[in-house]
Amino acid sequence: MTQTRGRWPANPVLYEIYPRSFRDTTGSGEGDLAGVLQGLDHVASLGVDGIWLAPFYESPMVDGGYDITDHCAVDPRFGTLDDFDAIVERAHTLDLAVCIDLVFNHTSDRHPWFRKSIAGEDGYEDWYVWHDPKPDGSPPNNWISFFGEPAWTWNPVRRQYYLRQFLSCQPSLDLRHPAVQDAHEKIVQFWRDRGVDGFRFDAVTSYLFDNSMGDNPPASETVQARNATDESNPYSYQDHLNDMLPGDGAAFAERLRDWAGPDAWLIGEINSGNRSVELAAEFTAPDRLDAGYTVDLMVNEVTPHKVADLVARKEEHGCGLAFVLSCHDQPRGVSRAGDGSPRDAKLLALLSVALPGPLIVWQGEELGQKQANLPFEAIHDPFDRLFWPVHPGRDGARVPFPWQAREPGHGFTDGTPWLPMEGLAEVALDQQDADGPLAFWREALALRRKLDPQSEVEADGDLLHIRRGAHRIALNLGQDALPCDYGDPQLATAPLQEGTLPARTGVVWRD
Structure with a gap:
């Protein structure tokens, strides 16, 4: 269960910052770490407890920075390690804790580890999940990636398939391998030594799989009902019993705790819908993570019954469930669960702060920023492009933060924004009024500190x-x-x- 750790209060509020879309100080059209530094005073003024900084590591940026080539280096497009250190120092001055993303499930296919594994270099042969084809040349089993494609990609050099639970450029690491664990521990220590107060573990429910490599069965009616099955994505047609979380899966979080130490606050992305709250409970057992967040309120209809059921399951299982209505991976809540109006933005803000547990606020949520309706030619995200035009889009939620009402860069950039920003003048930071979402968020977050933890x-x-x-x-x-x-x-x-x-x-x- 969530507890006080280091700089973190019990049940903290995290403000998620996606650096590429937060503030640009160079005119490149993409945000950077210097821009994050400039924006910290605004974040602190909201009354949140800490920031969650999405990936800023060296990356080809095929999957928005979640395809990493060096976990201990800042991508030059975002700045330098000195820029990162300045963020930590300023955040701590403002009484903000710093949580960063750690992507341990996979790397970029351009990572030196993967290049060495392909070549069979001594010591790296089995760092990734390699498997021989069936006699007919087909993949080892029927597993499907989150992106709806087969979860296996053929490599002609090794003449084997490698597992990839996301894009083909994101090969999955074998996290049971001792050398991989040692490398991850060093990464955690590197960032802890730079003053990081906590970590958000990306795709934590994907870390381990059943070594028998058995086929996944079709999703039962019960699983489909609980998951709000997305019929446009074949991933949802399976019950992911074998490719995710066998018996020792959640227990792996004990290693994460050991690596990070007792004063770090840890949260995991629970991206398996099969038993979302139940999995969060397993991951937040003693000596594991402090919290897990699920997609329940980001993909299901937000109704009193759905909310009450989610809280009841949380209480039943005694888990450190964090609540979130919007993030970089899902459509903006004010548009998906509301009509995009300031009225609905404030209603959802009150719902967010009233729920019992940690809370994640996605940048721009405090402005009532709506989901952008982007044309196909403007979209970068591979998931959006694969499923166009069915899905409302991840890039639509990543449109840069509007610091000012003026066109064309809205104070985000002096250059051309990497995603179009048309239509954001009405929610720009300098356009807020005493009755708007921003003022309401500040008042609501101040009230949240007075609420009893029991509900x-x-x-x-x-x-x-x-x-x-x-x-x-x-x-x-x-x-x-x-x-x-x-x-x-x-x-x-x-x-x-x-x-x-x-x-x-x-x-x-x-x-």
Whole structure:
């Protein structure tokens, strides 16, 4: 369960920064670490506890920086290690803890480790997951990657397939290999020595697999119902029993804890929908991670029943579940779970801060930044391009942060933004008012610090009731005004009407 560690309070609020889209100081059109440094005062002003810095490592950037060639080097497009050190120093001055992404499941296919493994260099032969073909030349089994393609890629030099659970340029490491574990431990220590306070482990549920290499069975109706099956992606047609998390999978988190130390705050991406909350519980058992976050509220409809069920499962399993409505990998919540309006942005903000557990806030969420509708020719992300036009898109959520209303770079860049920024003037930082999402987020996060950690959550039709000690929160997630008895409101997302709660409105009061 989540506890106080080092600079981290219990149940912290993390602000996710995607450096490429945060602030550009060179005119390249891409954000950089110097831009992150410039923006830290804004982040601190929100009242969050720390930052989660998405990858800034050396990378070909095929998968937005999650294809890494050196885990201990800053990609020159983002700056230098000195720039990173300046971020840590300034963040600590502002009382912000620093959490960075660690991508241990795979590397880029351009990583020196993989080149050596292909060549069969002594000591590196088995750093990655290699397997012979079946007698007919086909892949070893029926596993499917997250990107909907076969999870095996042929290498003509070794005359073997290698496992890749994402893109073919992201070969999967064998994390059971002692030398791979030693290399990862050194990476953790490298960043801890530079003052990093915690880590977000990318794709942590993909680390281990069943060595029997058996086929995955079809997804049962129960699995499909729980997963909100995405019929456009064949990955969701399987129950991923063999390619993810055999019996010792979650226990691997104990190694992560040992490497990071007792004062580091650790969170994992639980990207298996089969048993999302249950897996989060396993990963956050004693001496493992502090929290895991799932995609439940980012892919399912956000209804009182769904929210209450998620919290009930969290409490049942006693897990350190972190809540998140938006991140760099999913469409922006205000557009997906709302209509994109400031009204819905504030409603979802109140929902976020009212939930019991750690919270992740995605950059721009505090402005009510909407999902961008990008044309195909503007899209960089390979996942978006593979599934065009079905998916609303990851790049649409990564459109750069609008610091100013002016065109064309909105204060993000003096050059040409790497993704189009049209239509963001109404949510630019310098356009916010006293009744806008930014002011509301600050007030709501200040209130969150006063809420009791214990909670009672109940769904009543379109009304969601949350009790946090003496504080009571009611959220009308429907389209019609509903009867609601509340006392003297401490905070409301919209003007109230006595005895009723207007549509898409939330209110907080004390007993």
